[in-house]
Amino acid sequence: MVSSMITVMVKVAELFLMIGVGAVCFRLGILTRRGVSQLTTLLLYLVAPCLIVSSLAGEGGNIAPEELALSLGLAVLAHVLSIGLSFLFFRREPLPRRQVLRFSLIYSNTGFMGMPLVQAVVGTEGVVYASVFISVFNVFVWTHGYSLMSGGESSGWKKVVLNPGVLALAIGLPLFFLGWDLPELLQVPIDSFAALNTPLAMVVIGCNIARIPLKEMFSDRSVFLASGLRLLLFPVVFLGAAFFCGPAPALLVSSVIQAAAPSAANTVLFATRFGGDDKLASKMVAVSSLLSVATLPLVVSAAQAVSEAL
Numbered sequence: 001m002v003s004s005m006i007t008v009m010v011k012v013a014e015l016f017l018m019i020g021v022g023a024v025c026f027r028l029g030i031l032t033r034r035g036v037s038q039l040t041t042l043l044l045y046l047v048a049p050c051l052i053v054s055s056l057a058g059e060g061g062n063i064a065p066e067e068l069a070l071s072l073g074l075a076v077l078a079h080v081l082s083i084g085l086s087f088l089f090f091r092r093e094p095l096p097r098r099q100v101l102r103f104s105l106i107y108s109n110t111g112f113m114g115m116p117l118v119q120a121v122v123g124t125e126g127v128v129y130a131s132v133f134i135s136v137f138n139v140f141v142w143t144h145g146y147s148l149m150s151g152g153e154s155s156g157w158k159k160v161v162l163n164p165g166v167l168a169l170a171i172g173l174p175l176f177f178l179g180w181d182l183p184e185l186l187q188v189p190i191d192s193f194a195a196l197n198t199p200l201a202m203v204v205i206g207c208n209i210a211r212i213p214l215k216e217m218f219s220d221r222s223v224f225l226a227s228g229l230r231l232l233l234f235p236v237v238f239l240g241a242a243f244f245c246g247p248a249p250a251l252l253v254s255s256v257i258q259a260a261a262p263s264a265a266n267t268v269l270f271a272t273r274f275g276g277d278d279k280l281a282s283k284m285v286a287v288s289s290l291l292s293v294a295t296l297p298l299v300v301s302a303a304q305a306v307s308e309a310l
Contacts, residue, residue, distance in 0.1 A: 005298070005301035008121060008296065008301055008304075011117060011120040011121055012117065014120070015113075015116060015117065015120070015198070016202075016293050018199055018206070019202045019203075019205050019206040019209065019289070020206060021203060021206060022203035022204060022209075022210070023206040023209055023210040024210075026206065026207040027210050036204055036207040036208070039203065039204050039207075040204055040265070042200070043111070043112070043204065044111075047193050047200060048111050048134070048164065048165065048197060049165065049167065049168035050190045050193035050194040051115065051127065051193075051194035052135075052165065052168035052172050053168050053175070053182075054187075054191050054194040055128050055131055055194075056173060056175055057172060057175040057176070057180070057181060057182050063125060063176075067247070067248055067251055068128070068129075068132065070247055071128075071129040071132045074133075074242050074247060075132055075133040075137070075258075077238070077241060077245075078133075078238050078242075078258070078259045079106065079136065079137070079144075081234070081241060082234055082238075083144060085105070085229075085233075085237065087102075089102070089225075089226075089229065090102060090222065090226070093222065096277045096280075097222070097277055097280055099148055099276055100277050100284065101222060101226045101280070101284070102148065103149055103264075103267050103281075104230060104263035104264070104267045104281070104285070104288070105229055105230050105234065107137065107140070107141055107145055107263070107266060108137075108258060108263065109261045109263060109264050109265060109289070110134045110258050110264070111134050111137075111165070111201070112202075112204060112205055113201070113261040113289070113292070114130060114133070114257055114258040114260075114261035115127065115134065115198075115201070115258075116197060116201055117257050117261070117296065118254045118257050118258065119197075119198065120198075121253065121257065121300060122250050122253055122257075123250075125250045125254075126250055126257075129250070129254040130257075131165075131168070133255060134165045134258075135165045135168075135169040137264075138160075138163045138166055141264070142160045142163060145270065146270070149270040149273075149274050149276060150270075150274050205265075205285075205289055208282065208286060208289075209286040209289055209290065211282060212282050212283055212286045216283065217283055217286055217287055220280070223280070223283050223284055223287050226284060226288075227262075227263070230262065230263055230288055231262065231288060231299070232298075234259065234260075235259045235260035235299045236302070238259045239252075239299075239306060242255060242256070243309075249308070252303055252306065253300065253307055256299060256300065256302075256303035257299075257303070260295065260296060260299040261292065261296075262285065262288035262291070263284045263289075264285075265285060267281040267284055267285055
């Protein structure tokens with residue numbers, strides 16, 4: 001237990017060193033808000049989809065189809081549990097704050113923080129499971145999440161079906177089930193872009209943290225409560241529920257990592273788009289990301305310990 005916690009702490013520390021680089025780059029003006037926005041777009045539309053395709057077309061073929069189906073079920077379970085639990089909190093907050101706080105409770109930073117940590121702790125098999133989790137996240141965030149932040153508006157089926165994560169899964173799954181490898185001419189560039197996911201994602205998170213003055217970051221009690229719920233309570237509840245589904249250890253740990261990641265970057269994007277409390281959204285992403293350096297090793301080590309009992 002202690003050795004596994006130390007391993008996870010080292011992996012998290014490595015990620016946070018890269019986050020620190022991003023924060024310094026933003027503070028020194030090496031990266032501007034526009035540059036961060038462009039990097040985010042690059043990650044969402046090119047790098048992350050390449051990582052999904054790369055993992056499914058590579059060594060994922062040794063995963064049983066039933067395990068892949070179970071990973072889909074666990075991803076749905078994680079989001080349904082989070083949505084249900086979110087109704088218990090922040091009932092007295094004004095509507096704009098309640099929308100942001102509940103969204104940040106439900107949706108974790110699966111792509112930017114969860115995927116790199118899964119890749120570091122679990123390896124290639126975990127990336128396959130994480131790819132499924134991200135696709136489920138995209139479906140939920142563009143249906144329930146969009147409606148929550150917009151006040152009931154629908155995003156439309158195109159945004160659900162044609163988002164990069166779902167499209168990448170649609171390309172990768174046939175390769176996975178048929179056991180096909182991509183031609184080297186395609187595989188090498190795709191693998192190269194996929195390798196950019198961790199450093200670029202960490203730099204973007206660091207820049208977003210650096211945007212918030214320290215005074216503002218630590219002045220809102222609701223932000224700390226929401227961060228504690230997102231980082232500790234929700235993943236622990238999910239871990240308990242997932243245990244009874246009997247997943248393979250790699251699947252359990254991968255799913256818990258995704259569920260235990262800090263608040264999603266989409267919190268800021270949606271709050272800005274719908275004229276919500278974007279400052280609160282930025283604080284939620286920043287504070288939960290900072291606190292996750294302490295919580296992720298605890299939660300992941302607990303998941304590893306539970307997985308040994310399966």
